[in-house]
Structures are given as C-alpha cells and as structure tokens.
Amino acid sequence: MMTRSTLLVALMLAAGAVCAHHSAPVFYKVDERATISGTVTEFRFSNPHAILKFEVVAADGEKQQWTAETTSPSILRRRGWSQASFEPGEKVKLEGMPSLDGSYLMRITRAWREDGTEIGVPPGTNN
Amino acid sequence: MRALNAFAALAFGLAAAPGHMSAQAPQNHGIAGFWSMAPGPTPPRRAATPVETELIAQFRAGAVLLADAGATEFPPGDYGSLGVHASLREAAKTYDPENQTDVSLTCRPPGLIYSMQGPFPIEIFEGRDLVVIKLEYFDLVRIIFMNETQHPDDWPHSQTGHSIGRWEGNTLVVDTAKLLAGTLFNNGVDYTEDVHLSERFRLADENTLIVTQQFEDPGSFEGTAARIMSFRRGDDHVYPYDCDPTYGLAIDSRRGPGQE
Secondary structure: OOOHHHOOOOOOOEEOOOOOOOOHHHHEOOOEEEEEEEEEEEEEOOOOOOEEEEEEEOOOOOEEEEEEEOOOHHHHHOOOOOHHHOOOOOEEEEEEEEEOOOOOEEEEEEEEEOOOOEOOOOOOOOO | OHHHHHHHHHHHHHHHOOOOOHHHOEOOOOOOEEEEEOOOOOOOOOOOOHHHHHHHHOOOOOOEEOOOOOOOOOOOOOOOOOEEOHHHHHHHOOOOHHHHHOOOOOOOOOOHHHHHOOOOOEEEEEEOOEEEEEEOHHHOEEEEEOOOOOOOOOOOOEOOOEEEEEEEOOEEEEEEEOEOOEEEEOOOEEEOOOOEEEEEEEEEEOOEEEEEEEEEOOOOEEOOEEEEEEEEEEOOOOOOOOOOOOHHHHHHOOOOOOOO
16 A cells, blocks of 8 residues: 655645635535646546546655546636646646545645646636 | 627617517616625624615514535534524434535536525526526526416426516515425525525615515424625626536545545
C-alpha cells in the first residue's frame, strides 16, 4: 500500500475559503487546499461538474490515475474555461480540495499550465 | 441597419397592438436582467443592510432565518434551529449522501426552494401578465402569473409549481404552491409537496437585488423557515445547464487507497 508521503508530488495543505457546490462536503475537505501536478488523460466539460482525469507518477514509479472535478462548467465559462482548456498529454498543476477518504480524487479550485500560465481566472474574479 | 430598423418597427408594432401582444409588453420595475449571487454571507451570518432589515421585519412572527443561503450548507444533523419533525431527523441518520452521484439522481433538481438560494445565476424577464425567471441551476424556468390570484386546484405538482405575483410598490411579492417534494436541507431532510413558498424581490439599488423566501410545510417542520439572498446585476445571460447524468460514474470509479 502506497502512503501519501511516497508521492512524487507535494501535497501542501492550507486553510482556504470555501467555494463549493452543494455536494462538495460529501467528498472533500472543503476548508483545505492541496496542489498536485500530473499529465492530463481526459477532460469532459459538462454540467453538473467537469471531470479531469490525469496521471501522477509516484516516487517509486507507480502511475496513479487521479480524478478531479470542478464547479459547474456554466460558471467556469464566465471564468474563461472551455472544453479546450485541457488537452490529453498536457502537464498541469492543480489546486483544490483533497478528498475526505484519501482516494485519488480532488475538487479543483485553480489550475495552471506547465509554463505557469493560469487557466481562466480564479474564483470570485468574474463569477 | 435596415434589418435593425425593420426589427425595431416590428417589435414596437407588436407591443402597441391592443389586445394582442400587450399582455407581454415589457414592464419596468427594474428587476429584469441577469443576476448572480453576491459573494459573501447574508443575514444571519452578517448584519443586515437597511433594505434587508425592512424585508426581515416583514417575516411572519417566529420565522426562523436560516444561515445556509448561498454556497453554505448545514452539516449532517444540523437544521438551523428549525423544528424539523423527529421522524425526519431519525430518518436522516441513514441518509447516504454518495447517492447524489447515482446516475438516476445526478440530474434531478433538488427543488425550487433550494435552487433559488444556491450559488447560481438567475435571469428575470418582466412582462405585464407574466414574470419569467430562468434559473441556470438545472435549467429551471419559473412562470409567475401576475394576472392570477389563486392557485388552481387541478394544477399539477412540478419542480417550479404554480406562482402568482403582485407588485407592492417596488417589491415583487410571489406566492408559490404545487411544488414537488424537494430538498429542505442537503443532509437528508426533504419538504413535502404541501410546502407553501412566499418570496419578495426588491432592489436595494440599481445593481443589487434582495430576495427573501419564507416557507411552511407542516409535514416536515413546525412554523416558518426563511432565507435572505443578495444578487448583483451582471451583463450576461444564464447558460443552458444540460446536466450530464454520467458525471457521477467518474466520481464513483475513482481510484486510490481504499477504492480497489
């Protein structure tokens, strides 16, 4: 069994404002934020929540298949997101709420491309 | 330009035709337009503004002002001092919130009362006989009959029910019945289809719309529940929600410790 400390990525937990859809507390630690980097394998931009699948390589080389969801795409459109925001094979860094059960699941609040460019604008900027 | 002029002439001509389109002629109480939930808490989680104070003063005696408007929601077992019936509190102990991602439930709207206080935009169209409110959340569309005074006995129950409205000065007062049972709190307690909703829509200023809701449902709780929401005007429109029921499959198929 892998432990989280063996991950290549660093999970940095910090207090943060809640920006949640109604179901977020069911799966996520809504008062915490974590960052994680990986390679996009799939992106689906549809309501009620967009789904981003991505692969993270752990310290021992294990490839972990992560799932991340967002707030409503109709809201994200006002923040500059679209179906074209992520392409398979692209490396991204994500900030979001970690899962309650420790699974490879998170709720995205912000996202950046490999060159540091933010995807869209942060919550509260234009929504 | 010629096409624009022709459109304008057509529009004004129809609006001026007595007994034809006049029932739909635009009215102007200032509430029409796109409104998104203002960021931050609303009363009782912060002090009320003067307009909010006036609206709260119009609540029925003993109304419980709930502190869950907007993105906030009560955790399991918390009902905001509302007298939820003991049988429902007991039943809520077995509520499994992960059912929300079930394909059969993912795209089921939680109910009008809950949807109106969620963190999604609304768009209001104001006519003489109708006020139409489009909710971005689950594509709900409300029709408020300004030319009716009673709820028809044979009106079918639905997600948006039957709404009648009137203007009290600059305040739109809306009364809604015939709602399907829906989410009272997102922690396992629902209201019944006998719920009765009263709302007030009032501009605090040109760009701020205050909405209050009061509702009673003897089948699920005692007395009156109330909420107050604040919306800010935007230059936008609501988008189609077009819910995808397979969303939950991605969540349910997550991997990681304890999932295999």
